Amino acid sequence: GENVEQHPSTLSVQEGDSAVIKCTYSDSASNYFPWYKQELGKRPQLIIDIRSNVGEKKDQRIAVTLNKTAKHFSLHITETQPEDSAVYFCAASGYSTLTFGKGTMLLVSP
Amino acid sequence: SQTIHQWPATLVQPVGSPLSLECTVEGTSNPNLYWYRQAAGRGLQLLFYSVGIGQISSEVPQNLSASRPQDRQFILSSKKLLLSDSGFYLCAVREKGSYEQYFGPGTRLTVT
Numbered sequence: 001g002e003n004v005e006q007h008p009s010t011l012s013v014q015e016g017d018s019a020v021i022k023c024t025y026s027d028s029a030s031n032y033f034p035w036y037k038q039e040l041g042k043r044p045q046l047i048i049d050i051r052s053n054v055g056e057k058k059d060q061r062i063a064v065t066l067n068k069t070a071k072h073f074s075l076h077i078t079e080t081q082p083e084d085s086a087v088y089f090c091a092a093s094g095y096s097t098l099t100f101g102k103g104t105m106l107l108v109s110p
Numbered sequence: 111s112q113t114i115h116q117w118p119a120t121l122v123q124p125v126g127s128p129l130s131l132e133c134t135v136e137g138t139s140n141p142n143l144y145w146y147r148q149a150a151g152r153g154l155q156l157l158f159y160s161v162g163i164g165q166i167s168s169e170v171p172q173n174l175s176a177s178r179p180q181d182r183q184f185i186l187s188s189k190k191l192l193l194s195d196s197g198f199y200l201c202a203v204r205e206k207g208s209y210e211q212y213f214g215p216g217t218r219l220t221v222t
Contacts, residue, residue, distance in 0.1 A: 042216075089154065097156060
C-alpha cells in the first residue's frame with residue numbers, strides 16, 4: 001500500500017519567515033495530495049490540495065508543489081503569522097482512502 | 111456543502127464497557143464515510159471506511175467495529191473497551207466523484 005513520509009516533525013520559525021514542509025509518497029498511482037491544518041483540540045481542516053496533473057498551486061500565503069517523477073510534494077507558507085502555529089498533515093490518495101504523513105508541528109514565534 | 115455531526119463530543123468510559131459513537135452527515139447523498147482515530151500527539155489512523163450502506167472495509171484489526179445502517183449514518187462500536195482505545199475519534203466524508211475529504215468535529219474518548 002501507499003506510504004507517506006513527512007519532514008520535519010517539528011519546525012520553529014520567527015514571525016514573517018517562510019516555512020516549508022516536505023512529503024514523499026511511494027505509490028505512483030496516487031493522484032491527489034491534500035494538506036490539512038489541525039489546531040490544538042480541533043479537527044483537521046483542508047487548507048490546500050493539488051492533483052497529479054498540476055505542478056504548483058497557490059492560495060494567498062500558502063502554496064503546494066508536486067514533483068511526480070521524484071514522488072514528493074511540499075507545502076510552502078510565506079510571511080508566517082502566530083496563527084499559523086498548528087500541526088500540518090500531508091496525505092496521498094489511493095482509490096478510496098487517504099494515507100497521511102505523521103504530521104509537522106509548526107511553531108511561529110512573535 | 112455537507113455538514114458532519116458527531117456525538118457525543120466527549121466521553122469517559124471504564125475499561126471493559128461498551129462503546130457507540132455516531133456520525134451523521136447532511137447535505138450530500140451516498141458519500142464515502144471514514145472513521146479515524148488520533149492518539150494524543152499522534153497521527154491519523156484510518157480504522158474503517160464505507161462506500162455505501164452496509165459496506166464496511168476495515169483497515170486495522172482491533173476490538174472495534176463499524177456499521178452503516180443508513181446512507182448518511184456511520185457508527186463505531188466496541189463490546190469491551192481497552193485503555194488503548196483512548197483517543198480522538200474523527201468521522202470524515204468524501205462525496206462520490208470528488209477528491210476532497212472533510213472531517214467532523216470529533217469525539218474525545220478517555221478510557222479509565
